[in-house]
Amino acid sequence: MPHSRSLLRVARRLTSNPAAAEDLVQEALLRGWRSFHQFQAGSNARAWLFRIMLNAFFAQSRTAEATAVMTPLDDGVEGALAGSDPVAAAEREDIRRALGELAVEHRTVLLLGVVEGFTCLEIAGILSIPIGTVMSRLSRARQALRERLASRASPALAPQERR
């Protein structure tokens, strides 16, 4: 199921542990099934499911204690990439850790826009916010990620001086 993999990838970076992430994806697909009569045939099914999942996540977050949660990085296997290039593996680990340290609203737009490839317009629909807000949030999120990485002294990605 292509969408469940995509949904799980994002859920794992929003929730506090892998089981909670799977529960969130399951909840999203169940809600999708129950509200399928509202789905417009031919429209963007993936974006629609992400909208359902993020609504469920934010509803859960409101009732739970608000914390800067992140999935522990030592679960899951990096796969074939891991052994072949330790420098690249370290860079990937750095950026994953940096992403996990961002505020949830920055982490969310980066996951949707950069990792999952949604356009700003699609993200606006998924999060029910104006496209202008998506654009400024993405800019700030990219900047925040860059600053986190720079503070870990990754010289390749340190911010350049701008006149």
Added chain:
Amino acid sequence: MNCTDITALSPRYLSGELEPGPCAEFAEHLKSCPDCAREIDSLTRQDALLREAERSMDADTTALDRRIRERISSEASAPRAMRWMGTAAAAVIALLLGGFALRVLLGPHPTGLYGDATLDHRLEVIDRQPRRWISGKADLEALTARQGLPVTLLASLAPAAYRLERGKLCRLDGRVFLHLVYSDGARETSVFVRSSSDLTIPGPARESIGGRRVFAAEVGEQSIAALQDSRLTALFVASGHGPAAMDMAREAARAL
């Protein structure tokens, strides 16, 4: 375009959704402004690293997928779900589950002509979701003529013992079709027809009858058949598997 514009537009540039005109201006500015070029390059590289880093951590979803399917199946057959949907027909529930799987769980497969046609049949004919149908004979003939189709087609497409009940226009795979619903009093079947052969029917033709190619497939719980010649394309959708859709297509190929 100046550096301030570049900053403002960069999210839509980086997502690839900037329109061609502004996109070309954006690229022009980068050619002449090293600071902006460095900035966009840095963000592009950061994005690529983030994407690769996150996607390299993909988990296996086999067990999760199975749990979700089981949960949906058990909900679909629960008495509460049946009452909620206003029908006791298990076949309809299976169709709904099939339709949901078609459109959502299976991602982009099946799409296009067959996917759209079977989905329309399920939502509009079986589920009877509200639509603006045309019912009067004269109105249906006028609608048919406006689509560049001969009105004699309405009878030629009718399966044996079925009568034309209603019709309307719809879009399948982005193209306008006439959606006709025929009934024998107990069952309803959908025929979608378009006055051209400007589209490719999936799969090889099963038969050729009177110079018309006939195709068939199964999509979820429904069977679908297609008929194409130089002047028109018609799709026949029947609920359940078996020869019904193919028989209708063969009959129509002989009658045309």
